[in-house]
Amino acid sequence: MKALVINGPNLNMLGIREPGIYGTETYETLVQICQDAAGDLGFDGVEVFQSNHEGAIVDRIQEAYGSVDGIVINPAAYTHTSVAILDALKAVSLPAVEVHISAVEDREDFRQISYAGMACFARVTGEGLQGYAHALKLLAEKLAK
């Protein structure tokens, strides 16, 4: 059972970026949380991928076809704009969980639409970096069914 965690633009700047919203922990901590959670949940492996480029994220989703069992994705700003990421998730048809560090539902109007979320079976928001552990748990439960 293999998981892929995908992070979109500016998440590599965690710790520096708007700490009042995203906290002071770094991207390395996010990776560690995912690796620890995946181990605890019985995944054989987890890859944690980050890109600032929409096409690279589409490429990584396509490459997941046939090689991973499920996806946890925080498309960051592309959440609210990218039909291409939505279509890629639909194309590979892998179980996917949407995760956001902040409580996007309590933020600006332009953050209220989620294209990627339309291809995800669950959504975790506002739980900080621990939300990734929660999202992996939901994915493991789905894969166990």
Ligand code: DQA
């Ligand atoms: C985010 C929320 C998005 O609206 C924003 O563009 C991000 C991060 C989050 O994790 O809270 O970059 O996805």
